[in-house]
Amino acid sequence: MARTVEFTDTEFMIAQGARLLEDGKTFFVGWGIPQIVAILAQKLYVPNVVQLFEFGAVGPQSVLPFVRGTMGGPQNTYRSLQWLNMNWAFSYSASGYMDYGMLGALQVDPYGNINSTYLGGTFEKPERRFAGSGGGNQVASHCWRTVIIIKHEGRRFVPKVEFVTSPGYLTGPGAREKAGLPKNTGPYRVVTSKALFGFDESTREMTLLSVLRGLSPEDVIADMAFRPIVPKEVGEIHPPTADELRLLREEIDPSRIIIRGEMMSASA
Amino acid sequence: MSRIRKEGKVEFRFEHPDEFREFVRESKSRKPTDKLCAASDAVSRLVKDGDYIVYDFSSLTRGPQALIREVIRQKRKDLWIGAEFTLHESALLVGAGCASRIDVGFLGYGNYIGQAVCDGRVKVYEWTNGGLALRILAGARGVPFLPTRDLLGSDNLAVSAAKVFEDPYTGMPVCLVPALNPDVAFIHVHQADVYGDARIFGTNLFALEAAMASHRVIVSAEEIVAPDEFRKDPMRTTIPYFLVDAVVHAPFGAYPGAMPARYEIDLEHVDRLNAIRSEEQMRNYLHENVYGVADHEEFLDKRVGAARMKELRSRATIIEGYR
Numbered sequence: 001m002a003r004t005v006e007f008t009d010t011e012f013m014i015a016q017g018a019r020l021l022e023d024g025k026t027f028f029v030g031w032g033i034p035q036i037v038a039i040l041a042q043k044l045y046v047p048n049v050v051q052l053f054e055f056g057a058v059g060p061q062s063v064l065p066f067v068r069g070t071m072g073g074p075q076n077t078y079r080s081l082q083w084l085n086m087n088w089a090f091s092y093s094a095s096g097y098m099d100y101g102m103l104g105a106l107q108v109d110p111y112g113n114i115n116s117t118y119l120g121g122t123f124e125k126p127e128r129r130f131a132g133s134g135g136g137n138q139v140a141s142h143c144w145r146t147v148i149i150i151k152h153e154g155r156r157f158v159p160k161v162e163f164v165t166s167p168g169y170l171t172g173p174g175a176r177e178k179a180g181l182p183k184n185t186g187p188y189r190v191v192t193s194k195a196l197f198g199f200d201e202s203t204r205e206m207t208l209l210s211v212l213r214g215l216s217p218e219d220v221i222a223d224m225a226f227r228p229i230v231p232k233e234v235g236e237i238h239p240p241t242a243d244e245l246r247l248l249r250e251e252i253d254p255s256r257i258i259i260r261g262e263m264m265s266a267s268a
Numbered sequence: 269m270s271r272i273r274k275e276g277k278v279e280f281r282f283e284h285p286d287e288f289r290e291f292v293r294e295s296k297s298r299k300p301t302d303k304l305c306a307a308s309d310a311v312s313r314l315v316k317d318g319d320y321i322v323y324d325f326s327s328l329t330r331g332p333q334a335l336i337r338e339v340i341r342q343k344r345k346d347l348w349i350g351a352e353f354t355l356h357e358s359a360l361l362v363g364a365g366c367a368s369r370i371d372v373g374f375l376g377y378g379n380y381i382g383q384a385v386c387d388g389r390v391k392v393y394e395w396t397n398g399g400l401a402l403r404i405l406a407g408a409r410g411v412p413f414l415p416t417r418d419l420l421g422s423d424n425l426a427v428s429a430a431k432v433f434e435d436p437y438t439g440m441p442v443c444l445v446p447a448l449n450p451d452v453a454f455i456h457v458h459q460a461d462v463y464g465d466a467r468i469f470g471t472n473l474f475a476l477e478a479a480m481a482s483h484r485v486i487v488s489a490e491e492i493v494a495p496d497e498f499r500k501d502p503m504r505t506t507i508p509y510f511l512v513d514a515v516v517h518a519p520f521g522a523y524p525g526a527m528p529a530r531y532e533i534d535l536e537h538v539d540r541l542n543a544i545r546s547e548e549q550m551r552n553y554l555h556e557n558v559y560g561v562a563d564h565e566e567f568l569d570k571r572v573g574a575a576r577m578k579e580l581r582s583r584a585t586i587i588e589g590y591r
Binding site for chain 2: 054086090117121125133134137141144163165166167175176179180
């Protein structure tokens with residue numbers, strides 16, 4: 001009989017993110033969830049991934065457990081290859097050395113454009129104001145492949161984002177290059193708490209690749225304000241494994257600073 | 269014939285590079301004089317109403333928090349802050365009525381600052397972290413602008429004063445960001461000497477660029493060391509003395525943030541900052557921690573306490589690499 005595994009939506013997104021990275025590649029790490037993705041991936045799947053932080057830590061091997069409020073502190077710059085500053089950090093991405101970048105988002109649209117600046121109203125007079133770009137714009141502009149991590153909620157998947165904080169494929173094929181962004185870059189995957197998306201090679205529209213075991217493509221699409229491309233074959237995503245959950249809960253984030261969230265379940 | 273394809277139209281701080289060079293020639297002393305002074309003295313002499321201020325690094329890590337509190341204590345008005353990582357500085361400076369404009373960056377978490385933006389109490393312009401760092405580098409390089417291949421295609425461009433220009437070498441659109449020469453830079457460091465030579469251990473945002481690009485530079489330091497220490501080990505000098513106008517000895521100057529390898533972040537105090545929502549809470553916080561104490565020393569003595577500081581020091585166990 002199938003055993004059921006319970007996990008938070010955040011744990012599921014982190015596990016998916018960690019499985020996406022390739023060993024021996026470079027990874028531009030944003031603050032929060034991407035930090036935990038990088039640590040889990042390095043422990044479990046890609047020991048030779050090179051992390052880069054915008055505040056100038058090159059190749060750190062973060063101290064465990066994860067500590068809240070560490071940003072450029074000893075914990076997440078531990079045992080780096082090199083300590084620099086921001087202009088040099090973004091030089092690594094601008095010159096083509098960063099393979100993957102990972103960003104969270106308030107809103108995302110079918111072309112993978114990210115809004116993290118405001119919701120409602122106008123830029124000058126927003127209804128709700130958030131942190132904005134930080135270094136996200138540079139990560140999404142420069143990295144070869146950008147991975148977006150976002151909770152699967154209808155209000156977050158919109159036909160058009162209210163503000164393009166970090167560029168996806170903008171208005172479609174060729175738009176990034178036309179705008180002057182580096183060639184052959186752009187969003188690669190969207191990791192959600194229900195599914196994994198890619199982008200169609202020809203139209204650059206968000207395409208459903210796989211869904212969490214036990215969910216149907218319709219379950220996933222019902223929670224989106226636009227309809228992504230749904231191919232005939234949609235894969236199944238394994239829920240977080242025992243190893244992933246043990247590492248996350250016992251070694252990486254025992255205080256549940258990042259991994260907390262809504263409980264979900266799936267058959268193991 | 270204009271090759272401008274697109275441009276943001278918001279107000280921005282800019283100074284002709286030759287004007288800045290003249291300022292450096294006339295007003296920045298190259299003499300190694302004793303610049304050690306109290307924070308109150310440095311701020312009253314070097315920070316004026318309407319100034320543009322930048323700082324290194326963040327609220328959580330090696331930020332110049334003692335200097336920020338002193339600016340608030342002295343009630344500067346209409347400041348414009350270039351804020352890469354602004355988690356608490358912006359909230360406190362806006363809440364205290366000191367700042368009216370913020371170039372970001374990352375407009376930190378917490379409800380207070382977000383609400384202040386929604387209420388129109390502070391203007392925010394979007395340069396992004398990379399854009400601000402590049403503006404300061406341009407200011408340090410003495411050029412009017414530097415090109416970059418980001419901001420392009422995004423809506424930040426329209427709410428900055430970046431311009432998209434046709435690159436004469438490739439014909440591609442390229443983004444130009446204007447040089448930034450701030451009035452004042454605040455940089456908190458591990459070690460300094462009385463002349464202003466300064467060392468940071470660990471990473472930084474743009475400490476040297478900001479010191480070079482700014483009109484006035486205040487260094488606050490955990491420790492004052494002998495000038496000869498710098499001559500013995502020049503690879504470790506972050507900022508040389510002739511960029512610096514004042515040196516403030518400020519142990520725990522990054523509190524409640526962390527100082528790498530010296531003391532850890534005080535998360536309880538940070539949580540109190542994050543919890544500020546209303547004007548009343550802001551007033552209470554400022555009264556207790558800024559207006560109600562004479563200076564940084566009294567703040568540490570009466571509001572933090574020796575036991576707390578000892579504990580934060582004991583938690584800074586990672587020292588490898590920081591020397």
